[in-house]
Amino acid sequence: MTKAKTPEAEAPANDKAPDNLIEVRDLVSQFGDQVIHDGLNLDVQRGEVLGVVGGSGTGKTVLLNTIIGLKEPDGGTIRIFGHDTSDLSPEQSADIERRTGTLFQQGALFSSLSVLDNVASPLVEHTKLPRETIRELAEMKIAMVGLKPESHHQKPSELSGGMRKRVGLARALALDPELLFLDEPTAGLDPIGAAAFDELIRTLSDDLGLTVFMITHDLDSLYAICDKVAVLADKGIVAKATVQELERSDHPWIKEYFLGPRGRAATKAA
Numbered sequence: 001m002t003k004a005k006t007p008e009a010e011a012p013a014n015d016k017a018p019d020n021l022i023e024v025r026d027l028v029s030q031f032g033d034q035v036i037h038d039g040l041n042l043d044v045q046r047g048e049v050l051g052v053v054g055g056s057g058t059g060k061t062v063l064l065n066t067i068i069g070l071k072e073p074d075g076g077t078i079r080i081f082g083h084d085t086s087d088l089s090p091e092q093s094a095d096i097e098r099r100t101g102t103l104f105q106q107g108a109l110f111s112s113l114s115v116l117d118n119v120a121s122p123l124v125e126h127t128k129l130p131r132e133t134i135r136e137l138a139e140m141k142i143a144m145v146g147l148k149p150e151s152h153h154q155k156p157s158e159l160s161g162g163m164r165k166r167v168g169l170a171r172a173l174a175l176d177p178e179l180l181f182l183d184e185p186t187a188g189l190d191p192i193g194a195a196a197f198d199e200l201i202r203t204l205s206d207d208l209g210l211t212v213f214m215i216t217h218d219l220d221s222l223y224a225i226c227d228k229v230a231v232l233a234d235k236g237i238v239a240k241a242t243v244q245e246l247e248r249s250d251h252p253w254i255k256e257y258f259l260g261p262r263g264r265a266a267t268k269a270a
């Protein structure tokens, strides 16, 4: 008798990998009595750069943290690379960690480590590569995000905000992820630095075929680099569409966001 296939055995091979790298279904998130998400649904397709917007406190970071496993869902399911995150084997968890990179809002760099050692840290943790190879790979990632070799031995405290973001990005890219999570990557950067960072993310996503989940308040970033924008409001995703489609939405928050003074300025600049 043929042995029944486990769901894992049926997992598609790479060339037939699922189109949705992330599938969130009926997600409920809460802290005590405070309900943040109530029946939230979202798909993130392979290769898309998705902007995630919403008013302050609507739960964008909580959503990111729940998708990457830092917070357990209080209801619903999350699938990432086709794996249900509530039922992961240690191997699947390690696989997901290797295939994703995250740039946290505050950069989350190790303050006592040099730039080179910060970028090398995921390679040290997740691979058995020789030290010299790890150093070379880290140097490549640092160059990829536009930092000069002089930065290698600097500590995060010696860098500008924009440079720290680039180091965080280089570290998020260290393991050649397919899926990149960015939490407000341009927050705190001046407009020129923010535009340069946007361009870097778009170039990397085009060149490396990355799928990007990016939380942002920055309208310019939405116009400059996002294929689609997901809007978080009323405890769920109320729309996922292109910025041009969202400009025509009747939802009050979306209208205010895209057609208010800041929205109009970003439209003109795009």
Ligand SMILES: Nc1ncnc2c1ncn2[C@@H]1O[C@H](COP(=O)(O)OP(=O)(O)OP(=O)(O)O)[C@@H](O)[C@H]1O
Pocket (backbone or CB within 6 Å): 031, 036, 054, 055, 056, 057, 058, 059, 060, 061, 062, 063
């Ligand atoms: N660890 C926690 N314990 C209790 N409440 C929390 C915790 N983390 C987040 N919250 C609450 O969840 C809500 C959503 O927070 P979250 O940080 O996801 O919002 P956000 O949409 O990312 O906001 P912002 O745009 O201001 O960064 C907030 O009311 C916040 O106070």
